[in-house]
Amino acid sequence: MDAANLTASWISALVTTVGLGSVVAQVAGIKDQLDPFNGARDEDHLAAWGTETHQSKLWYNLAKPPPKGPVIEADINMCLGVQTLWLSRRPKCKVGTASWTALLAVFHPSSIQPQHLSSSEASATDTESLMPKPMPKASSFRILSSKTPDPVELPWHLRLRTQDLIFHESTACTTMSRNTFIIFVLLGQARHIYCFDGPAGLRLGFGSYNGTYRLEWPLGARPTLRFEPHNSYQRGRDAFPVYFPRRPRKCVEMALGVIERGIDDAGECIRVAFAGRKKPGPCLLKLLPKRFGAQRSAADWWNTFGGEAHEVDFFFRERWDDETTVPLHDRVLSVPSLVDEVFSTMYLPRAESAAIADCLDHIPWSPIAWSIHRGMKDILVAYALPYLKAYRAPLAAMLHSAVATHAFTLIQQGWESAFVKGHMANQAASALFGEDKCSGDVCRILSAIVEAISRKSLEELDHTQFWVQHLETPAKKDESEALSGDTIAALIKAHFVWWSHEFDYDIYGKLPLNITVT
Numbered sequence: 001m002d003a004a005n006l007t008a009s010w011i012s013a014l015v016t017t018v019g020l021g022s023v024v025a026q027v028a029g030i031k032d033q034l035d036p037f038n039g040a041r042d043e044d045h046l047a048a049w050g051t052e053t054h055q056s057k058l059w060y061n062l063a064k065p066p067p068k069g070p071v072i073e074a075d076i077n078m079c080l081g082v083q084t085l086w087l088s089r090r091p092k093c094k095v096g097t098a099s100w101t102a103l104l105a106v107f108h109p110s111s112i113q114p115q116h117l118s119s120s121e122a123s124a125t126d127t128e129s130l131m132p133k134p135m136p137k138a139s140s141f142r143i144l145s146s147k148t149p150d151p152v153e154l155p156w157h158l159r160l161r162t163q164d165l166i167f168h169e170s171t172a173c174t175t176m177s178r179n180t181f182i183i184f185v186l187l188g189q190a191r192h193i194y195c196f197d198g199p200a201g202l203r204l205g206f207g208s209y210n211g212t213y214r215l216e217w218p219l220g221a222r223p224t225l226r227f228e229p230h231n232s233y234q235r236g237r238d239a240f241p242v243y244f245p246r247r248p249r250k251c252v253e254m255a256l257g258v259i260e261r262g263i264d265d266a267g268e269c270i271r272v273a274f275a276g277r278k279k280p281g282p283c284l285l286k287l288l289p290k291r292f293g294a295q296r297s298a299a300d301w302w303n304t305f306g307g308e309a310h311e312v313d314f315f316f317r318e319r320w321d322d323e324t325t326v327p328l329h330d331r332v333l334s335v336p337s338l339v340d341e342v343f344s345t346m347y348l349p350r351a352e353s354a355a356i357a358d359c360l361d362h363i364p365w366s367p368i369a370w371s372i373h374r375g376m377k378d379i380l381v382a383y384a385l386p387y388l389k390a391y392r393a394p395l396a397a398m399l400h401s402a403v404a405t406h407a408f409t410l411i412q413q414g415w416e417s418a419f420v421k422g423h424m425a426n427q428a429a430s431a432l433f434g435e436d437k438c439s440g441d442v443c444r445i446l447s448a449i450v451e452a453i454s455r456k457s458l459e460e461l462d463h464t465q466f467w468v469q470h471l472e473t474p475a476k477k478d479e480s481e482a483l484s485g486d487t488i489a490a491l492i493k494a495h496f497v498w499w500s501h502e503f504d505y506d507i508y509g510k511l512p513l514n515i516t517v518t
Helices: 002-034 043-051 099-103 119-124 178-187 248-256 298-304 350-361 374-390 392-405 407-413 417-422 424-431 440-454 485-498 505-510
Strands: 068-070 085-087 162-164 166-168 171-177 191-198 201-208 211-218 224-228 244-246 258-263 269-274 283-288 313-319 331-336 343-348 514-517
Touching: 043 068, 043 099, 043 171, 068 171, 099 224, 099 514, 171 178, 178 201, 178 211, 178 248, 178 514, 191 505, 201 505, 244 248, 248 258, 248 298, 258 350, 269 298, 269 374, 283 350, 298 505, 331 374, 343 350, 343 374, 350 374, 350 485, 374 392, 374 485, 392 407, 392 424, 392 440, 392 485, 407 417, 407 440, 417 424, 424 440, 440 485
Parallel strands: 224 514, 269 313, 283 343
Antiparallel strands: 068 162, 085 244, 166 171, 171 514, 191 201, 201 211, 211 224, 258 269, 283 313, 331 343
């Protein structure tokens, strides 16, 4: 009897063990079936973020934790934790099905291709090395191969903070704010492709230098954003350098019509903002101290991004309705109005004329043109256009000859040798004889030549002296006239303003506060 009971007990224990083992063995399959992210956790979907696994420590917990993804955030001072981003016009690391992996593959923390590190390798490095690194000085982008980076430049998935991803439309999504979305759009010199705003919802499209943004916000549904990088450049056949720098603060300032004019005696930054485009009719331009905060739209947006509108001076367009008299003025400009093909007369007093010249000298330097405030563009272009036409021939000749003179420097920047020796000079010279439109590629060619001539950093090129030293409208210059590096930089910056896309900042009010990036 005792032997029978003992045998029965062992058989019962064996059956129970086998049953529990079978249940435990099926837990993984049950978890996969219950997991909404099933199939959206691997590297094919999340790229580098798919290498991180997050499993529940409790075997009986059937719910898998959501996968982790990046926190994508930006403000007027920092974007993705750095003050200067380096852009490429095609992805430079593995891209997954999720479009935010493509977005982070065309924006880079430095001009150095990041080395791929695993989590174990990253944890073995010094703790300080895992913090976001400050960008190298802007002057280092002139000759990328002249300096070997000391720290290892970590890829985004080891630099950015992470958060739980959201499952939406069969993909793992992250989120970004309205401000962050606008900054990314501005960094790539985006322009409107389409905008449909009606009872069914909102659909927006922006085309930028390194990709296309498509935002959809159906009525009563979640707003989603998808980024699609360009695929028109084959690997190994691009004659351009891989990376070029962009500064979020400068992009926001140009989009909102704000220019930094230097530092005052108290050590405070002097900024001035421009009024928007107005309806037809003559006007008098007035510079009003600290009056930007009294305006709407652009001033509200400036405050939202972290600026202080009440600290900014303001160029006010005062309507001049007296047709019998003309106000005291130093210069007369013809600027576009809100009516297509109709221009308005603008009178500039002497002080305001000198202030506009100073603003032209403080246009920030950039390798490509801008998404720009149209009111600011109207005034700056109307003021600068006589100079651009007068200096066109000698400027084109100087840029053409500079390519051969500085060919070694340009090749060291990353330009293809055959392109520098064969086509670069002609493209640079011919671009100046166009009108108000020019491609981002040509802008990069011109900016690279100017950088090779001047050998100055981004910050140094932000400030020139040409405009304040030439307040009188010039006569046409001879092609053989030599131009200084300061003159060349000042004129090219004005050309970039002329070639910039007008950005409708009123679109800001239509966007949702938070956007799901698919």
